[in-house]
Amino acid sequence: MTQTKQPAGRSSTSAGDFVAPISSTSASKFTPCSASDHNVLLNNFQLKKKSYRVLLHGQQLVWERLQKIKQSPQGNEAKAPLPPDSPAQPGGICSYGPQSHVLHLDDVVSIRSGDTKASSLKPPSPPGSERSSGCSGDVAQGKPTSQYLTINYAMRLSKSQTDCNRWELRRLTFFNSDPYIVRQWDQELQIRLHSSSPTRMRVRRLLVFINPYGGRKAGAQTYERHVRPIFQLAGVDATCITTQRANQVKDILLSHDLGVYDAVCCVGGDGTVAEVINGLIFRQMRELGLDEQRPPYIPRPALPVGVIPAGSTDTIAYSMHGTADVRTAAIHVILGQHRGLDVCSVSNGQSLLRFCASVLSYGYLGDVAAQSENYRWMGPRRYEYSGVKAFLNNRGYDAELRMLEEPDLLLTTPLEDIPQSPDSVCSLGESVPSVCYANCQRCSFASSIQEQRSSLFIQEESKEAERNQQVETEDSHLAASEAALLRPRPRPGNLRLPTGSISSMRNLGNDQWKVVRGNFFMICGANITCACARSPNGISRYSHLGDGCLDLILVKKTSLLNNVRFLLNTAGRSGDIRNLPFVEVYRTREFRFRTFSASEEDYSLAGSCQPITPPEEMTAHSSSTEFSSWNCDGEVVTDLDITMRSHCQLIEVFMRGPHSYSKPLKGGTTPTTPASSSDNVYCCCKD
Numbered sequence: 001m002t003q004t005k006q007p008a009g010r011s012s013t014s015a016g017d018f019v020a021p022i023s024s025t026s027a028s029k030f031t032p033c034s035a036s037d038h039n040v041l042l043n044n045f046q047l048k049k050k051s052y053r054v055l056l057h058g059q060q061l062v063w064e065r066l067q068k069i070k071q072s073p074q075g076n077e078a079k080a081p082l083p084p085d086s087p088a089q090p091g092g093i094c095s096y097g098p099q100s101h102v103l104h105l106d107d108v109v110s111i112r113s114g115d116t117k118a119s120s121l122k123p124p125s126p127p128g129s130e131r132s133s134g135c136s137g138d139v140a141q142g143k144p145t146s147q148y149l150t151i152n153y154a155m156r157l158s159k160s161q162t163d164c165n166r167w168e169l170r171r172l173t174f175f176n177s178d179p180y181i182v183r184q185w186d187q188e189l190q191i192r193l194h195s196s197s198p199t200r201m202r203v204r205r206l207l208v209f210i211n212p213y214g215g216r217k218a219g220a221q222t223y224e225r226h227v228r229p230i231f232q233l234a235g236v237d238a239t240c241i242t243t244q245r246a247n248q249v250k251d252i253l254l255s256h257d258l259g260v261y262d263a264v265c266c267v268g269g270d271g272t273v274a275e276v277i278n279g280l281i282f283r284q285m286r287e288l289g290l291d292e293q294r295p296p297y298i299p300r301p302a303l304p305v306g307v308i309p310a311g312s313t314d315t316i317a318y319s320m321h322g323t324a325d326v327r328t329a330a331i332h333v334i335l336g337q338h339r340g341l342d343v344c345s346v347s348n349g350q351s352l353l354r355f356c357a358s359v360l361s362y363g364y365l366g367d368v369a370a371q372s373e374n375y376r377w378m379g380p381r382r383y384e385y386s387g388v389k390a391f392l393n394n395r396g397y398d399a400e401l402r403m404l405e406e407p408d409l410l411l412t413t414p415l416e417d418i419p420q421s422p423d424s425v426c427s428l429g430e431s432v433p434s435v436c437y438a439n440c441q442r443c444s445f446a447s448s449i450q451e452q453r454s455s456l457f458i459q460e461e462s463k464e465a466e467r468n469q470q471v472e473t474e475d476s477h478l479a480a481s482e483a484a485l486l487r488p489r490p491r492p493g494n495l496r497l498p499t500g501s502i503s504s505m506r507n508l509g510n511d512q513w514k515v516v517r518g519n520f521f522m523i524c525g526a527n528i529t530c531a532c533a534r535s536p537n538g539i540s541r542y543s544h545l546g547d548g549c550l551d552l553i554l555v556k557k558t559s560l561l562n563n564v565r566f567l568l569n570t571a572g573r574s575g576d577i578r579n580l581p582f583v584e585v586y587r588t589r590e591f592r593f594r595t596f597s598a599s600e601e602d603y604s605l606a607g608s609c610q611p612i613t614p615p616e617e618m619t620a621h622s623s624s625t626e627f628s629s630w631n632c633d634g635e636v637v638t639d640l641d642i643t644m645r646s647h648c649q650l651i652e653v654f655m656r657g658p659h660s661y662s663k664p665l666k667g668g669t670t671p672t673t674p675a676s677s678s679d680n681v682y683c684c685c686k687d
């Protein structure tokens with residue numbers, strides 16, 4: 001820890017700035033966030049014409065109000081921190097005392113200094129320009145002139161009664177009459193803001209796809225009004241492409257040079273997100289020279305993805321952020337925190353068809369997807385109309401499903417070996433399933449296992465990949481050898497792995513396939529919760545964003561009343577479909593589907609790896625009452641022999657996950673954040 005030095009030959013300033021070693025009382029409040037040995041800056045600044053002592057320590061900025069003390073014994077006027085008078089700023093995470101305000105640099109969007117307040121408020125210059133690096137307001141070398149320092153940051157509205165996962169932008173403008181101090185703070189903050197972290201990437205050049213056709217056809221306006229200003233504030237250089245047709249996103253991603261971009265972002269609904277994800281994965285397969293129809297493993301794309309909701313349901317964005325708020329999604333892109341998102345491959349007997357990021361659904365939702373395309377002119381209301389039609393016409397669909405049930409980690413792992421984190425609200429091998437939040441322990445654990453697998457078994461799995469390529473059986477074309485070629489995953493922290501966890505993962509292959517036959521109202525393979533504004537818990541409330549598993553939900557065909565019960569249950573906040581006697585939920589990594597009433601010719605109607613079926617074929621197929629279609633991320637797939645397989649954290653997406661928090665306490669007291677494991681269960685939006 002070092003302290004700052006004032007440049008020689010300058011007089012002290014009227015604001016009472018000083019550079020001082022941290023006092024023992026202040027230092028005792030620190031809870032360092034990173035192990036790196038950062039400098040500590042400590043100076044007085046003015047904020048809204050009031051004096052504050054401001055401290056930069058590690059990745060945390062702390063400011064504490066000063067007040068005048070009448071006279072010191074020596075006769076000098078002095079300043080001291082105010083007594084406790086206001087609660088700490090929400091978002092503060094360290095124990096600095098109740099009167100301190102704490103801002104983590106993870107939540108800072110941009111920093112800019114200026115000679116005047118107005119000039120410090122201007123957005124930073126885009127990357128590549130002279131002023132984009134280092135000191136933003138002054139020429140880095142030479143005599144500084146800036147006295148204002150504006151810090152733009154984002155804050156979650158944790159006290160909001162309507163949407164507590166929403167984030168908003170805020171700013172602080174500090175004043176110091178000594179430009180040397182302002183320059184030093186500016187430089188130090190810029191360095192720390194852009195320092196690399198395995199789970200955070202500050203995007204500089206972004207490729208943005210805008211779908212002007214999805215949802216209410218307002219993608220372009222949404223981007224201009226809400227997203228562009230946020231990207232500008234962060235100094236992001238965004239190249240925008242407004243799509244002209246379906247599948248254009250995928251075609252561009254497959255054919256264009258993406259080397260200059262740090263990330264890809266889409267403004268659209270689930271179909272647009274799926275196009276981006278499919279485009280990036282297929283591109284990676286091409287670059288590696290893999291057979292796209294029968295790849296020996298699924299490679300991880302190089303670029304992370306940002307998702308801005310502008311579609312009809314936006315379940316992917318909602319499941320990622322806990323809200324479909326556009327500004328929140330844009331803020332997550334510029335803050336740059338990313339997590340691995342599971343992606344499922346969908347294949348038929350012959351080849352890989354496509355990748356699915358949210359849900360693959362047969363029966364009721366498949367019928368809705370197939371029919372609603374005919375009523376797109378209605379906008380999002382087409383789902384209600386087609387939904388009622390498909391509901392009344394559903395006579396049940398015969399099907400056979402085979403799956404490997406995910407073993408419960410608790411059964412194979414001694415309890416004391418299960419990693420515990422005070423920040424986490426997700427258990428691992430839980431008897432009561434957990435909900436996936438920010439800092440999800442189940443997903444972190446899956447990530448760690450993935451990393452260990454790729455390093456420990458790389459040689460063995462490479463051999464397995466070779467063997468699989470030689471002996472291509474119907475079942476092995478997507479064999480689980482991808483881990484060998486996955487690059488190591490970023491790890492949020494030092495997570496201790498339970499002993500035996502690796503072997504329990506590897507024993508999966510020896511387990512027995514479970515077979516379920518029946519007549520179903522609906523069959524869903526849910527990769528994520530599939531929550532949306534109308535169904536805040538989603539179809540699959542306990543699905544995790546990155547645990548490498550999917551939830552197979554089987555809704556048996558019983559009575560019309562039960563179908564209504566099921567739909568009401570998924571729409572409400574308090575219901576749990578697991579309690580319904582005609583619903584079965586299995587957690588698995590893979591399932592296979594066949595409809596036993598279909599003849600051989602009925603299989604693989606699409607008959608190729610064409611991901612989206614042509615409309616004529618789709619309509620003809622959907623008119624059959626014996627077979628349904630598949631709804632894959634809102635797009636229609638008509639094959640009748642389907643395998644869905646989850647690929648753990650295959651793609652990095654800009655998100656933190658929905659947040660866990662306590663209800664705001666009565667009397668305006670802010671609950672402590674992050675939530676401890678005991679106060680995680682309530683969302684202030686819930687009742």
Ligand SMILES: Nc1ncnc2c1ncn2[C@@H]1O[C@H](COP(=O)(O)OP(=O)(O)OP(=O)(O)O)[C@@H](O)[C@H]1O
Nearest residue numbers: 214215244245246268269270271272311312313314
């Ligand atoms: N210019 C365009 N004209 C016609 N179709 C387009 C165009 N651009 C994109 N598409 C296609 O529009 C389809 C629907 O888009 P998207 O899924 O984003 O919106 P949505 O269906 O309204 O939303 P959601 O999937 O969230 O319900 C996608 O399959 C995409 O390929």
